[in-house]
Amino acid sequence: MKVFEKAPAKINLMLDVLRKREDGYHEVEMIMTMVDLADRIEMQELPRDTIMISSQAGYIPLDEKNLAFQAARLIKDRYDVKQGVYIHLDKKIPVAAGLAGGSSDAAATLRGLNRLWELGIPTDELQRLGAELGSDVPFCVTGGTAIARGRGEKLEPIESPPQCWVILAKPPINVSTADVYGKLRANAIQHHPSAELVLEAIRLKRFDLLCDRLGNVLEEVTLDLYPEVRRLKECMLRLGAEGVLMSGSGPTVFGLVSKEAKVARIYNGLRGFCKDVFAIRLLT
Ligand SMILES: C[C@@](CO)(OP(=O)(O)O)[C@H](O)COP(=O)(O)OP(=O)(O)OC[C@H]1O[C@@H](n2ccc(N)nc2=O)[C@H](O)[C@@H]1O
Numbered sequence: 629m630k631v632f633e634k635a636p637a638k639i640n641l642m643l644d645v646l647r648k649r650e651d652g653y654h655e656v657e658m659i660m661t662m663v664d665l666a667d668r669i670e671m672q673e674l675p676r677d678t679i680m681i682s683s684q685a686g687y688i689p690l691d692e693k694n695l696a697f698q699a700a701r702l703i704k705d706r707y708d709v710k711q712g713v714y715i716h717l718d719k720k721i722p723v724a725a726g727l728a729g730g731s732s733d734a735a736a737t738l739r740g741l742n743r744l745w746e747l748g749i750p751t752d753e754l755q756r757l758g759a760e761l762g763s764d765v766p767f768c769v770t771g772g773t774a775i776a777r778g779r780g781e782k783l784e785p786i787e788s789p790p791q792c793w794v795i796l797a798k799p800p801i802n803v804s805t806a807d808v809y810g811k812l813r814a815n816a817i818q819h820h821p822s823a824e825l826v827l828e829a830i831r832l833k834r835f836d837l838l839c840d841r842l843g844n845v846l847e848e849v850t851l852d853l854y855p856e857v858r859r860l861k862e863c864m865l866r867l868g869a870e871g872v873l874m875s876g877s878g879p880t881v882f883g884l885v886s887k888e889a890k891v892a893r894i895y896n897g898l899r900g901f902c903k904d905v906f907a908i909r910l911l912t
């Protein structure tokens with residue numbers, strides 16, 4: 629038996645850090661939404677008690693460091709599954725980009741194996757399992773649009789933002805999430821974006837207000853470490869994107885664009901800057 633799952637990328641429309649916690653994580657408030665750029669995951673049952681991973685992407689681990697491997701092992705252990713699984717990851721989402729590619733693969737593996745092995749695990753339990761794998765995994769289990777709190781695992785679904793084009797551009801650098809949080813001085817943040825205001829813009833379906841109210845406190849760290857990310861933001865704004873922000877810990881920058889007529893110009897302008905550029909839609 630074989631099952632397939634799509635694992636879409638996320639962007640953070642807003643990301644605030646409230647404080648550093650005793651356990652080393654940061655208390656966050658984020659508004660996240662999925663975009664139409666996805667890895668495709670194939671899961672095939674094996675009679676032997678083993679987990680095998682393959683991928684066309686040469687730059688991700690294929691052993692127990694892979695988040696899909698960890699998701700499969702977690703389900704097998706918790707539900708005492710004796711069969712094995714062969715997982716093929718067709719990667720489209722750039723890696724270590726701030727787009728939760730690995731987290732979404734893990735979430736898709738949890739959903740897929742729940743179906744493959746007919747385990748009947750309810751969604752909230754899949755999210756609890758996901759939280760053991762990473763802070764972004766619970767959101768990726770259900771996707772959609774949500775406010776995330778805690779370290780990212782406390783989720784409140786909200787309505788979708790107004791539909792628009794999303795231009796993603798990832799400069800050729802890899803950013804470690806742990807490094808960025810590690811360098812953030814949570815009690816010296818200059819400007820906190822407001823979840824309330826972003827939420828209001830979404831409720832009112834005011835694309836212009838949404839663009840004005842985007843904000844991500846992790847930009848302070850990543851833009852200082854990597855000036856090319858700042859230049860990329862400036863370039864996207866110059867080319868005409870209406871709202872521009874770094875996603876997660878970066879380095880991917882996204883631009884929101886309401887008019888299709890502008891998309892090709894922005895896309896082509898950015899291709900001169902970096903090779904990983906995508907013009908996609910929100911997954912509403
Ligand atoms: C910044 C965000 C925004 O969506 O995404 P990415 O840039 O990774 O996509 C997330 O908060 C990332 O979530 P995720 O990538 O799942 O992080 P985890 O594996 O749980 O944690 C990696 C490391 O980041 C730090 N970390 C993560 C989440 C959090 N709320 N506080 C933290 O301090 C911790 O040092 C942790 O060891």
Ligand SMILES: Nc1ncnc2c1ncn2[C@@H]1O[C@H](COP(=O)(O)OP(=O)(O)O)[C@@H](O)[C@H]1O
Nearest residue numbers: 693694695723724725726727728729730731733
């Ligand atoms: N299935 C996977 N896809 C991508 N990266 C993975 C995967 N499994 C483990 N990783 C590792 O996770 C780290 C973060 O990758 P990713 O989830 O793509 O980034 P981000 O957290 O910035 O969104 C990378 O160092 C990568 O090697």
